[in-house]
Amino acid sequence: MDQAKPRLLIHGASGRMGRALLRLAAERPELQLVAAVSRSGEPLAEAPDGVPVLPVARLAEVPDFDVAVDFSLPEAFEPLVAACRAKGAALVSGTTGLSPGQLEALDEASELMPVLWSANFSVGVAVLRVLVHQAAAALPAWDADIVESHHVHKKDAPSGTALSLGAMVALGRGSQPHYASLRCGDVVGEHLVQFAGPGERLELVHRATDRDIFARGALEAAVRLAGKGPGRYDFGELLLASGRT
Template sequence: MNQTPLRLLIHGASGRMGQALLRLAAENTDTLQVVAAFTGRSPAQRVVDGVPHFAASELSGAPAFDVAIDFSLPEGFDPILSLCVERGAGLVSGTTGISQAQRATLDAAAAKIPLVWASNFSLGVAVLDELVERAAQALAGWDCDIVESHHTRKLDAPSGTALTLGAAAGRGGAQPHYASLRAGDIVGEHLVQFTGLGERIELVHRASNRDIFARGALFAAGQLAGRAAGSYRVRDLLAG
């Protein structure tokens, strides 16, 4: 039986993640169909590789879609969230820098639509998040240190992923400490270290290609479609 492709809306299509999403979705047309790509400015071409492109100001006229994937800017976050709620569509968002008020709106939207917001869509990091929480629970009283390394152009420190892993450690009862390194063109490395008397455990994730984040977002979109309303973590979606 042929499966109907998942209809995707890509919001923030001109950015690095948006471009990766368009490229990777085009390699999986049996299961994915990008029905619209939205950019901050008016597009130079209305159709690129068969995908209709629109300006963000035209968002209200978007064609029907099942899930929106949003990697934009905080000022573009509210309109795409509102559209998903209005259409009853799922939302996968990796937009960073959103305010506390926007987070509250996101939480309220989870009562109406299925959604996932994450600072990192790597499936490996999703597994690491669970391992960190479990280790913290089991190793009460051990020191917990998180060391993150990124390229020299990354300005925020600690990284959003480091803070997410720190939150996982905190849920397990640990009190994490952070260190940040900026060097060369490192895509992203995260080391979570638990140290006790005479022994140490290191949990590490290393990213060597940024496509992993786009692949993870596409995976999340596929898993989110058809689910009940709620706020999901990437790790919640790994079990299918």
């Protein structure tokens, strides 16, 4: 194995995002996929030959890794954080539904290792958050609204991405925007952030048409986070730091 390449662990490999990560990891020659972890540990067609797929119960047996990409469930989250701490590895996570205690544990872990958690790993959304913050700071007196659209099966509303954009609005202007949520058809994800003033309106829009963008973004984050010092990292800031997307 080429030790110059960060060694990658995919956690939550049997889920939709996990399978996409396994399939798309070959597009990132900067990473060396060394293992995958799923709930049952059963073989996965997307796993490359020679890459072991272990059950969650055998997480402690995974080979050494430098960065983990995690899209799993809250109940599997704490053992992974412990494994990353034990290995001195970085953690990139998109697992949602974490409790306040688990989020606090991430802060504690970040004192010893690099940690990046995001509700959305779209490169475009990461840049959008930065732009929304700038616009909100420049237009504090304008009305601010966020309209998000997703497929009919999505239950949470507003979406986690909409709330993260709203946090950028609040950070920039000191007050929250208004939210509207639409659930229609098979829409992957659309987010409109609108600022309206007297006689004019500014709209910032992101549309996702392919769910693979989230897996590609998480792998991009893994490439950039591996080897960093301890701390909590922001996906957008990590992207903009080098100017390459």
